Amino acid sequence: MSKSEILLKLADLLQADKLENVQALTHARVPIVKMMDPVTGIACDICINNLLAVVNTKLLRDYAQIDERLRQLAFIVKHWAKSRGVNETYKGTLSSYAYVLMCIHFLQQRTPAILPCLQELEATCVVTIDGTTCAYFDQVDRLRNFGVQNNESVARLLWGFFQYWAYYHDYANDVISVRTGRLISKQMKDWTRRIGNDRHLICIEDPFETSHDLGRVVDKYSIRILREEFERAADILQYDPNPSDSL
Structure with a gap:
C-alpha cells in the first residue's frame, strides 16, 4: 500500500x-x-515513516537541554501562535516546528549568545536518511553553561523575539539558518523568486533538509497577518503593564 x-x-x-x-x-x-x-x-x-522528523526532534530536544530559556520561550511563542490563529501551515501560516527554529535562531543571535550552533561543532551524532546526512554535536551535557554570561529573563527575551520579527528582520533578503548559527542571504539559497507554490516571503531553512524553506507556504495575505501579529505582540509587551491576557 x-x-x-x-x-x-x-x-x-x-x-x-x-x-x-x-x-x-x-x-x-x-x-x-x-x-x-x-x-x-x-x-x-x-504521519508514516517520517524518519527525518525523528532526527529533527532530537536536535530540538538537545538544544532545549542546553538552556531552559529555550523551552520556556518556545512554549510561550507556540501558545501565542495557536491563540492568535497563526499556527496552521494549511492556512498559509507557520508550523510549531518553524516557530521553535525561530526561537533557537533568536537565542543564537543574542549578545552574549544563549545557544551555540550545534552543527558548526564537531559531529558526535551522524545519521543518513534517504540520502540526507544529519550531523551535529549532541553531547550537550558539556554545553550546559554555554549561555551563563547572558542573564536576560524569559520576559525580556519574549519581548526581544517579537521586536526582532516585527521591526528588525529583513524579510526581503535574509534567511534564518540554525544550521550555520547566523543569517544567510536569499540569493545564496536561490530563494528570491516564486517557484510553483513556494513563495519564500519569510525564509526559515530546515537544519538538515536544507533545500526546504519552512516559510514557503506563507503568501502575500498571510505574511501581512504574521507581521501585524508580531508588531501587535511587541507593542503589547512594551507598553501594557499587564500584558499576559491581551497578548
Missing part, C-alpha cells in the same frame, strides 16, 4: 472510533492524518 492509502484507511478507523475533526491530508509535503480527541480536546497529527 502507498502512504496515501494507509493514511486514508487510518482516517476511516479513527473516524469510526469517534475521534473528531479527522482529516487525511494525503497531498501535503508530509502526508498526515489530523484528528482531535473529544475527551481531552488534544489535537494530533499522524
Whole structure:
C-alpha cells in the first residue's frame, strides 16, 4: 500500500472510533492524518515513516537541554501562535516546528549568545536518511553553561523575539539558518523568486533538509497577518503593564 492509502484507511478507523475533526491530508509535503480527541480536546497529527522528523526532534530536544530559556520561550511563542490563529501551515501560516527554529535562531543571535550552533561543532551524532546526512554535536551535557554570561529573563527575551520579527528582520533578503548559527542571504539559497507554490516571503531553512524553506507556504495575505501579529505582540509587551491576557 502507498502512504496515501494507509493514511486514508487510518482516517476511516479513527473516524469510526469517534475521534473528531479527522482529516487525511494525503497531498501535503508530509502526508498526515489530523484528528482531535473529544475527551481531552488534544489535537494530533499522524504521519508514516517520517524518519527525518525523528532526527529533527532530537536536535530540538538537545538544544532545549542546553538552556531552559529555550523551552520556556518556545512554549510561550507556540501558545501565542495557536491563540492568535497563526499556527496552521494549511492556512498559509507557520508550523510549531518553524516557530521553535525561530526561537533557537533568536537565542543564537543574542549578545552574549544563549545557544551555540550545534552543527558548526564537531559531529558526535551522524545519521543518513534517504540520502540526507544529519550531523551535529549532541553531547550537550558539556554545553550546559554555554549561555551563563547572558542573564536576560524569559520576559525580556519574549519581548526581544517579537521586536526582532516585527521591526528588525529583513524579510526581503535574509534567511534564518540554525544550521550555520547566523543569517544567510536569499540569493545564496536561490530563494528570491516564486517557484510553483513556494513563495519564500519569510525564509526559515530546515537544519538538515536544507533545500526546504519552512516559510514557503506563507503568501502575500498571510505574511501581512504574521507581521501585524508580531508588531501587535511587541507593542503589547512594551507598553501594557499587564500584558499576559491581551497578548
